[in-house]
Structures are given as structure tokens and as C-alpha cells.
Amino acid sequence: MVERSDRAPLLDWEEVPSAEKPGGATPPAAHPKDRLSSPSNSRASPGCSAPGFGWSSGPGGPTPSRSVSNADGCSAPPATSNSTPAATDEALCPDSEEHPSDSGSREVSLEDRMVKWEEKDQIVSVFVVTFNTRSGNMLEWCLPKDMDLEGVEFKAIASGSHRVTTDFIYFRKGCYFGLACFANMPVESTVERGARMKSVGILSPSYTLLYRYMSFLEHQVRLQLQSPGHYSPLEAFYEDKRALLPPSGDGVVTACPANAWGAAINHSMHPEMKITHPAGCMSQFIRFFGEHIMVLWKLALLRRRILIFSPPPVGVVCYRVYCCCCLANISIPGIGVAVPEFRPFFYVNVADISALENELSYVACTTEKIFEEKKDLYDVYVDNQNVKTCRDGLKPLLRLSTADRDKYRKLTEQRQMLLYSQEENGDCVSSEEDLFILFFLEQNNRIFQTLSEVAASPDPTLTQESVRAMGLDPHGDRLFLLHLLEIYGYDTLLVSEQLCCS
Numbered sequence: 001m002v003e004r005s006d007r008a009p010l011l012d013w014e015e016v017p018s019a020e021k022p023g024g025a026t027p028p029a030a031h032p033k034d035r036l037s038s039p040s041n042s043r044a045s046p047g048c049s050a051p052g053f054g055w056s057s058g059p060g061g062p063t064p065s066r067s068v069s070n071a072d073g074c075s076a077p078p079a080t081s082n083s084t085p086a087a088t089d090e091a092l093c094p095d096s097e098e099h100p101s102d103s104g105s106r107e108v109s110l111e112d113r114m115v116k117w118e119e120k121d122q123i124v125s126v127f128v129v130t131f132n133t134r135s136g137n138m139l140e141w142c143l144p145k146d147m148d149l150e151g152v153e154f155k156a157i158a159s160g161s162h163r164v165t166t167d168f169i170y171f172r173k174g175c176y177f178g179l180a181c182f183a184n185m186p187v188e189s190t191v192e193r194g195a196r197m198k199s200v201g202i203l204s205p206s207y208t209l210l211y212r213y214m215s216f217l218e219h220q221v222r223l224q225l226q227s228p229g230h231y232s233p234l235e236a237f238y239e240d241k242r243a244l245l246p247p248s249g250d251g252v253v254t255a256c257p258a259n260a261w262g263a264a265i266n267h268s269m270h271p272e273m274k275i276t277h278p279a280g281c282m283s284q285f286i287r288f289f290g291e292h293i294m295v296l297w298k299l300a301l302l303r304r305r306i307l308i309f310s311p312p313p314v315g316v317v318c319y320r321v322y323c324c325c326c327l328a329n330i331s332i333p334g335i336g337v338a339v340p341e342f343r344p345f346f347y348v349n350v351a352d353i354s355a356l357e358n359e360l361s362y363v364a365c366t367t368e369k370i371f372e373e374k375k376d377l378y379d380v381y382v383d384n385q386n387v388k389t390c391r392d393g394l395k396p397l398l399r400l401s402t403a404d405r406d407k408y409r410k411l412t413e414q415r416q417m418l419l420y421s422q423e424e425n426g427d428c429v430s431s432e433e434d435l436f437i438l439f440f441l442e443q444n445n446r447i448f449q450t451l452s453e454v455a456a457s458p459d460p461t462l463t464q465e466s467v468r469a470m471g472l473d474p475h476g477d478r479l480f481l482l483h484l485l486e487i488y489g490y491d492t493l494l495v496s497e498q499l500c501c502s
Helices: 085-091 110-119 152-156 210-226 232-241 258-265 281-301 315-326 350-357 369-373 402-425 432-455 464-469 478-487
Strands: 002-004 013-015 125-132 136-143 166-173 176-186 195-204 305-309 343-347 362-366 380-383 386-388
Touching (some): 125 232, 136 152, 136 232, 195 210, 210 232, 281 305, 281 315, 281 386, 281 432, 305 369, 315 343, 315 362, 350 362, 369 380
Parallel strands (some): 166 343, 305 362, 343 362
Antiparallel strands (some): 002 013, 125 136, 125 195, 166 176, 380 386
16 A cells, blocks of 8 residues: 655655565565664765665664573663654654753754754655666756766666566666666667666765665656656646755755764664665575575674675665664774774766775675676675675685574574564564574674773683673684674784684
């Protein structure tokens, strides 16, 4: 069922959960249980970045605090949250921009200003891309007219998309993130060679709010296929949603101050990210990779460059990109400040090669097999369920340790317990997504908490006991641990000679 906002009739097409769940594909829904949580670092992204660059404290508020047992039964302390019940309800009405305040004058904190800024509509461009049988992918129409959209035609219609009927694609374009919905319709036209292919997309400084417009874009691309050149709904949409850039006045969306990020992050263990996904996205990720998600976890925590190859459709692979980012969550203040940020690029193609050459850490997906030959662009290449690397120093990390299998077994047990609780007790609060994110968040916190305690002790030496306290294998995870110490700057720590390769 589709519900229209009363604020912008015919513009905001918000999906609402249906009572019936057909066996087919699950439509995107902005229900709180179907939201993912943002990959967390304790800092703003460097260089040209934007509010919400992988973060969101917008509508819906922070995730309610709770404690989930980690792999060894240890429980992380629940995070404090200033959210209210109304904040959760607000997620179901994302167009609400009225924020009641107490009577009387009161100074608004920087954090509150950042949250309110993120809640604003931030669409900086809307566009239509088409496939021309003579010229290939072409930018057909856009607003504003002077927007630099060079190359967006190859992002909005992925290579190989002619093989699918519909798809959606998340991508990066310079300082912005984009979402495009693609459709392929058969036509009786020799000029179009029997098929009309178009994509309607938007750009925003943040991917965290793009989910709001998924169904609107799907609707508009169908209209563009049926009635090409009818742009008035898109023009009205842009006028209603276009971004109000920060008061710097230079038209450039800059990074949030670090202290504002720190205050926002402390609301919860992991800030909330609003990217609509099919129900069970995380559990599908676990089933797809199986115990090898533990390999991806280590590589993500080491901030390696991870490239995922898959033929179209691209949408489901964009979710795998996000899931990989969730593996590297750390919520201990000050940890990871000096390491490269693990940023999602989502879909990339050959036009992104020059940008990827300058990235120290990222996770992305592609449909172009030629990337496999560009070994200088990535550290890890994921082809279907096959995780491989050409870096000799990383090859041993592709082997599962005893501790990896133990953690995966405990994650599986926790999932089974949750599913049983949902079925027997009607538990509608907990979700597999929360369990997945918190499981790895606590694993990471446990490692760095132990490292910090050992580093601050009179004898800063890592022993077998301290490594086991991290949930790692003293022998099988030795190389991973050495990489971790180097990357995160634990230079003063000594490694016991007991930690030798088996």
C-alpha cells in the first residue's frame, strides 16, 4: 500500500507496512524494524564530506538502549539515550518537520542544530538517465541545470542492467550520495530495439535519508517509460525538497565539527541509518557468506579496501556493502581516530577508477569484471562467496581460526534464540539486524577495551590470556592482531613470545 504525504501531494510516496506479506519480493518499507544502523566512527569524515555522511540522528531518533550478550556471554553496558517515544513514532512520518519546544527563550545546542539540519530535506539534484541505442547511456534531464552530473549516467544505469527488469542503485558522486531507480520496459519500436530503459535518481549530502524517496523514484521511472518527457512531477519534487545548504554561504556541504559528532554518537551504541532494505537483509548476508563473514569482519576492522563483484541486480549488493560497514563499528571514544575511515562507496564503475586510486579504505560493489584485473585498486576482491586477495600479508587472514568458528557458532545460536523468542513470545522489539550489529560492535569494543587496559598497565605485554580475553585465538589470530596493533597505533604494546604461529 502506498501512502501520500499531506505536505506534498503526489510527491512523497511513503511505503507503509501492509498487513499481507506475499511470498514475492518484499517492498521497501520505512518501518523502524526495517532500518539499518550506521557504521560508526568517532569522527567526521575528512576532506569533502557532508552532514549525515554515513550517519543519521534524524527522524526516528537514536536506537533505544539495551544490552546484548557478546560471544562469550559478556554483556556490554547499555548505552544512554536521550530519545523519547515520540522520536520512534516520528520515523513513520518522516515529513514531520515541526519540533515543539518549551516556552521561553532557550539556547539551542550545536548538537540540536546538527540533528535538526539532518532532518531537513537535502536533495541537491534530481535527474533522468536514458539508454540510447546509438549513444549509450545519456543524461536526459536534470535540475538544477548547472549541476555537475558528469558520469552519473553510468552510475544510474549499471553495466549489464539490460538483463533485469527493475533495480535500484546507491552510489557516490563527488561529495554527494545518490539513489536511482531503474526500469526496463519492452516496446514495439525498431529504433529502441524492442526495449526502453530509463533511470530516475536523486543526489543528497547523505545516504541516510534517501530511503524516503525510493517508492517515489520507482513510480516516476515507470511514468518516464510510459510517458517520456513528462517532467513536471520531478520539477515539483525538486522545488519542494531541494537542499537548504549550511549557512556558510559557499554552496559547499562541509563536514560536521568533530565535537558535534561526538555528542550525537554518545546518544547510542550505533547511530541510526535510514536505508530501506528487504526484511532480513542482515540474516541474508549471514546466510550468503556463512562463517566467512568472520573473514570479512577482520578485513573491515583492518580498514582494507574491499570490492564486491556481482552481476545485476545491484540493489541487493549495495546492501552487502552496508553490512560490511556494520562489521567495523566501534563505540569506544577516541579509538580509531587516526585510522582511515571505512566508507561505503556503494556502486562503482570504470569512471570511478581515479577516485578509488586515492582511497585508503573503502567498501564498494561493481558489475564490471574488469575491476578484478585492477589489483592496485583493492586489497580484497569478493566474487560471489569467494573472498580472495593478492596481498601476501593478508592471505593468512582468509583462513578461519578456531576463535572465528566459535564466534560464528555463538552468533548463530543467538539468532536461533531470537527467532524462537519472536515465534513463541511474539517479541516484536528485537530484530536480527540489531543483534547482528550489536554482536560485532561488542566484539570490537571488547578487543579495544582489552588493548587499552593492557597498554595502560605497568607491564604492557599481550599474553595468551589477554588475547583470549579479546575473543581471539592466540595462535590463529596472531597475524591479525599484529596488523591491528600497527594500524591503530598501539606502538607501546609488547607481544609475548608465547604468541607464535602454530
